Amino acid sequence: MGNRHMRRAAALSSATALACLTGATGATEPVAAAATSVDGNGQCTFPMKKQIKGTPWSLQRLVMDRLWEDTKGKEKDGDPVKVAVIDTGVDNTNVQLKTAVDASSGANYLSVPKDVSGADRKRAQSPTYDEVGHGTKVAGIIAARPRPGTGFVGLAPDAKIIPLKQNNAEGKGTPEMMARAIRKAVDEGARVINISQDTKGARSQQDLELAIAHAIDNNVVVVASAGNDGADGKSKRTYPASYPGVLAVAASDRNNERAYFSQSGDFVGVAAPGVEMVSTVPKGGQCVDNGTSFAAPYVAGVAALIRAKHPDWKQNEVVAQIEQTAERGVNGRDRYIGWGVIDPVKALTDDEQAIQRPTVDNGSAQNIPKPDPGKLILGETPHERSVRLATYALGAGVVVVAITAGGAIVLRDWRRRRDA
Template sequence: MGVLTPRPRKRTSGTRALKRAFGVLAVAGVCLTTAPPVAAAAAPTRLADAGKPSFGLTSSSECTFGGKIIKSTPWSLQRVLLDQLREQATGKGVTVAVIDTGVDDTNPQLRGAMAAGGKDYVGKSKDGTEDIEGHGTRVAGIIAARPYPGTGFAGIAPEAKILSLRYTGGEEKQGDSGTMSAAIRDAVAKGAKIINISSDTANKKDNGELRTTVANAVDAGVLIVAASGNDGADGRSADTYPASYPGVLAVAASDRNDERATFSQAGDFVDIAAPGVGMVSTVPKGGQCTADGTSFAAPYVAGVAALLKEKHPSWTAAQITTRIQESAQRPGREANRYLGWGVVDPVAALADDSTPGTRPKPDLPVTAGAGEVIPMAVTMGETEAEQERRVAMYVVGAGLLLVLLASGSGIAVRDWRNKRARQSGSPGSL
């Protein structure tokens, strides 16, 4: 009998299926690494007119007005020693103007928080206590929601008052930069020293009337706290208004790791960051739900500002801003375009009674050999797109490794079988 030569097709059939499967896996990984980043879930609602506002309404869970309360204490409050903070101040005697979609005072946590003099520019509520969108009610809750049985959530400044100025969110009239400007002027006239604006102009358009109104409010000694915007998924810098106007305290959103939330708008105008992911707050008709956005980071800072104003009533808006920035958990020696001067630290801000200046100062540089520890630079953390690419590279590497192992194992098994076949004088398995 002549020597039998195995047919190539059958000899490799045992490993070809594995190669093909892992090849598909590797191609899928490559596709993930080259795919463009997906837009962040917290992208804001854009209204049609360029002068009209934009505000983040994306909720990370189903939200029902008049629904249930959340029993646990939200992470944004767990990071704060609340008992120690409450010993310093509660916001009593301080009014914060919320220029937004209205504040529904039927929520029991807000019922006793409303200041007289509210106004509605786009609806029929007269005092600004109608909110069909739910946005302004969430913003107000983060600032001044009263403690309530059965929930660990309360506002940062639970005894502050909320002046609701409903400039947008009406059924027939939405509002624009003009109604926002009117609301700012009204807040100043009614004596509010802190104003929260958790929206920006559509398409990031500057507006002459709004710019002038903000400048006049700043000159009058009012602290305007504004959200930086939710279009930062690409990491690029861009100005938003009114957050980037001079004298405004612009707030970015941070996550549970004190890193920039992926959607938070970056820019040189960013002054400070605050929790803006999974933010529990009040909703119209009672109950609570969670939402993401710089819209909910700004009132966190406005609440801290209210605490400082109660404790130090003579401090100017610039001094309060400086104390918030200088006491923040800094990512480096000075500000950056992602987190500004860092993530707000309410307890640290209240603990220091020294009189601040009117602008923050960088930390002193530490040189090698000075006998002190030189801290490593803190990174901003990877974005979701970067994380997807990293995981995809792991998939590619694992796929290639398994392909090589399968190929090598197939060859080894084939050689071993052929050797056994030669030793026994019979053909090996094909």
């Protein structure tokens, strides 16, 4: 891990470090991932013995009964919506993920070092081996099961996670591995794919672009993090978030404003909570972390709920629904939070019919009818005249009341002096 990435981690938070990992150079550029987080008491080690008891702020704003009124991630026939997590692996020994992860449908695209043997080698070959913790946190935000003693739960706790490990602590992942993982997700029946990574140098790669197009052509919702290099305020494209059809997610804070580190650009679709995000870690417990890496699965969880409730909706209709129902800072789309900060409950309740693309609100300036020149009124309108007369009447009434009250006081004082 280079000094540049360590400085970036320190810049994100003094309490929560989020670093980008790099891999060895070669013909194919590596992929950026994120390292383990730091909680308020120091380094987050695995497992965390204590659970976080309270409800995370990102869930406090939701009325869960409304959100889950129709589904928690299962379709009407009882089948769970499959969500592929392409990341550093997803640990399934954490009790909140034990029944959420389908290891048999996953894959590990990283080679195991030759010096690792025996049981350790077998474990390292599994897609449920997550030595970083990043993929486990991502999966938890999507589908962690409820557990007594903690207020943390995934947004789609009945969904099923497909673990696809293609990155690790050394950043050995490549766009080619990511492309293979995407195609595997499609073959395994994933309805949603979450990618909380971006390619080093923000470069487009042909294999990756074709794999993304393949997923979209097969009606899969692809959600990707926008990136964490936005502290300088400059807009730039990141990949795979910038590919056509991908729902790129920026990070927002408690005030529904862009988190300062969140990458901006015209490719951003929506924003979602990405600051002080609670989620599961390998072997048990939870930690807190920051980044667009954890904003993306918040959106992927909502996408899973929509797919469960509306299994016939196309992937672009799911994306449009999320964008249309977002809480907007401006009446339209901007480069910081896209169409706005996601509103999960509205996305699941304001859904009478599918839409093809988001639109500006009906009350926007460009939708206000132009005035009819033939009805232009000069001088005082009837309404204005009524308001003026009513004001006069009110004023006169106040004066009468004041005079009456004042006269009564004067008469009272005169009688007292006379009696004295």
